[in-house]
Amino acid sequence: MKKNYTKIVFDLLMAITFVLLMNPRVLNGLPFHEIAGLVIGAAILIHIGLNYRWVVTTTKKIFDSNLPKKTRFSFFLNILLLISMATVIISGIFISRVVFPGLAIQEGHAIRGIHSLSADMTLALVGLHIAVHWQWIMNICRKAFQSKEGKLRRGAIASVVLALAVLAGGIQWFSSSASINAGDFNKKQMLPKGDGQFANNVHQGPPDGDLGEVKFHGRDGHGGKSNPFLVVLNYFAIWAAIIIPTYYVEQRILRNKRKSRLVHPQNVG
Incomplete structure (x- = not known):
């Protein structure tokens, strides 16, 4: 059970980080x-490692007719998600201006388009991934915050509230100090060398913005607001728009299956 709690916390941190990446500003x-x-x-990679047994077991049974359809759907969904995420990372490396400026492709408008499109696709796939596992998430949270007698565990709730408060405070502190750090960073990066080239090849790509407030070709990043809290709320709302209808469609399918088994019990098994 502790491993499941670790997965939930780890995945939550991944989700917050991912949505913050959706806006480069x-x-x-x-x-x-x-x-x-x-x-x-x-x-x-860590996420895959935490679910290693499921991955291995499902891969071995993927063509087994007895494998539940939901498990098979989740398996192929995860493959698509892995491909789209890998595309985001690889294309990001080829348009990098900070970490890998030497690998950046000049005039890489097509790479930027692929990076943006794959990021949007990953956002949708992550929402669908969460929706498929929503019942499991709710069961784990229910066990974490509710005792066997049905009473709320105040200690567990307080620890989560404290963790979220620390996270929010950390983001706020980082956000307030980031503008100063970004300004210093930009000045250092923009200092001209003796040969007239910019330091670290910052402008290998088209000059459509600076490092702190970069404006990508075609649109102003993936989102309009740069406040981290608004960005998180915005993209979590998008996920909610995917999770809620998917969850209720799944529940409707399960209800229809149960009704069918009651009407035709001879088909069970």
């Missing part, structure tokens, strides 16, 4: 965007 702009993007890549 959040916090101190590109430095956070690119570094956190690499952190998400490492987090995905």
